Amino acid sequence: MSLLDVATLRKDFPILSRSVRDGKNLIYLDSGATSQKPTSVLDAERNFYETHNAAVHRGAHQLAEEATIAFENARANIASFIGAQTNDVVFTKNATEALNLVAYSFLNATLKSLTGAPLPAGAQRFVLAQGDEVVVTEMEHHSNLVPWQELCAKTGAVLKWLGLTDDGRLNYADLDTVITARTKVVSFTHQSNLLGTINDVAKVSAAARAVGAIVVLDACQSIPHMPVSVEKLDVDFIAWSGHKMLGPMGIGCLWGRNELLASMPPFISGGSMIETVTMEASTFAAPPQRFEAGVPMAAQAVALSAAVDYLQAIGMDKVAAHEHELTTAAIAALSEIKGVRIIGPTDSHDRGSAVSFVVDDIHPHDVGQVLDSLGIAVRVGHHCAWPVCRRYDVPATTRATFYIYNDLNDVKALAAGIKQAQEFFGSN
Amino acid sequence: MQLEQMYQEIILDHYKRPHGKGLAESFNAEVHHVNPTCGDEITLRVTRDPVDDQKLLVSYDNQGCSISQASASILFDQLNDQTLATGEQAVDHLVAMLQRVEEPNEDVLGDGIALVGVSQYPARVKCALLAWMAWKDAAIQALGQEVSTEGEK
């Protein structure tokens, strides 16, 4: 028996009742890219526009007040979802922007220090010197790799990374050689979007702490799928996207330790993020406003807050257990098909629901196309983690990801679809 | 079924038994094109024909999906030892066919007309065009160059 009443849950997601490709029922196995949205989330966004719409943190008319309250209540709710203080959560466009915000804090602090101007208290931690080191892992999404490459290219810092084992895990044995006294920041993913691996955050952050480095966690693939609490994770920043956790597009979050946020220079500047402005210079608001220049995405914040409510009503423990059941079943079903190889851990412990695979003699694109013709939406390609494909010597993979609205029938359909692709292309 | 319209027998044949795959040792121009959304790659070399240097010999090596591989094999059949003008006409027609603004013309595209089914799948159009865009790039480079003895053996 499944842990979730999937049939009932599915009724909350209007899109899941549509058909695709000549009347096939939609089987959506691409939540790792973006999740579908329940009616309550769609309604929350619509309701904001219909009843409270105004630019937040500006103006004193009633709508402006209501909109601001709705926006800040959303922040409080979203923060409490990960056990954080309200004002330690900054809204961004998405996780990519949240990660860039941190990377640019290093760049901006470094540039500022070069002018000789005094830095705000604590900002010295963000100043990089030639030869300082930035550490990532080989399993990062491009969004947690390219911003650090850029930071290094602009500052003369050196990018290092923790490699992967053949079975799809971080090579923790190398931690002590990769993280050194010169390491200033360690940024890594909680769960790989390609391999499904859930990383041992405590182990990596302990190594980072030992050398005084700042720790950044990309939680894009963890916060939507399992309980995550800032109190239990010894990290300094957490970045994630709203759209992968039933929320709308256009909103992401950065949680940061209060004292670090307070010492960071602004990233994007302009309206809303200031304290005082003269023609010559400006001073900046306290976090989180310092990092939220311009009219923010209030309707999306309210909708993301509704997504949090939806997930909390189910319970994140249950979400994780349900996905674990599907992942275990998917690994078993795929392992039984001759010519199919899973890229990533083949045991389901410390593993999320992203199941990437290759099929002998059939390119992932072609596998995906056959699945698509059956109504099964999977992702094909390098999943914005090209170095991972190189590491396992595959040009690309086909990836299925499972979420609350999937069930064991979807796993069966996936396995049957792969066999059909093999028949179609005449392999096996 | 739409799937069979895209994966016509002729396409699958080219995919399984590609024509002309393998790089020539000498060349006047080499290009490497990738499809960044899916990782399909092709390295394509163009050599000016020693007998008639307006004609271009083609060789390539590639990896990718059936559509991109079959398309490269078809390109070899159609454009090996042809002029830039002939090739450009074929590329332009292929693009127009995939955008459904021109009916497939076998005289221009040969087996390439079988790629017409790809036009139903916008995400795959780039796969079908990869080799052809690479060829155009390489052909222009090769002709822009003086014929060098170094490049030809």
Ligand SMILES: Cc1ncc(COP(=O)(O)O)c(C=O)c1O
């Ligand atoms: C692990 C991981 N990090 C970062 C991102 C980037 O998220 P977004 O595109 O929403 O900024 C993704 C999304 O695919 C992801 O899976």
